Amino acid sequence: xxxxxxxxxxxxxxxxxxxxxxxxxxxxxxxxxxxxxxxxxxxxxxxxxxxxxxxxxxxxxxxxxxxxxxxxxxxxxxxxxxxxxxxxxxxxxxxxxxxxx
Numbered sequence: 497x498x499x500x501x502x503x504x505x506x507x508x509x510x511x512x513x514x515x516x517x518x519x520x521x522x523x524x525x526x527x528x529x530x531x532x533x534x535x536x537x538x539x540x541x542x543x544x545x546x547x548x549x550x551x552x553x554x555x556x557x558x559x560x561x562x563x564x565x566x567x568x569x570x571x572x573x574x575x576x577x578x579x580x581x582x583x584x585x586x587x588x589x590x591x592x593x594x595x596x597x
Contacts, residue, residue: 504579514570522566526559533558560584 500512534540534551541547560580567576 504575506575511572511575514572515567515575518563518567518570518572518576522559522563525562525566526555529558529562530554 497509497512500506501509504512504515506512506515530551533554534547537550539547539550563580564573564576567573
């Protein structure tokens with residue numbers, strides 16, 4: 497726990513626990529939401545070479561969008577915005593949205 501607290505700049509074990517809970521809930525939520533999205537788009541498992549890459553991409557996108565929202569529900573919005581979502585957005589070339597990192 498101490499390594500995680502130091503690495504993430506956290507102050508309590510409870511905060512680490514909340515963050516781990518947010519990761520687990522958000523991962524399951526992203527996978528759950530991706531299923532009906534693929535059905536709406538009309539992509540089925542009949543062609544796994546198309547279905548799985550699109551499903552994985554959808555899960556990744558949904559995960560990044562919902563991570564700060566789920567973090568907000570647990571009082572950890574600032575952590576997830578600063579350390580994860582912001583870095584991902586910067587890596588995909590959206591630096592113009594942020595003045596500082």
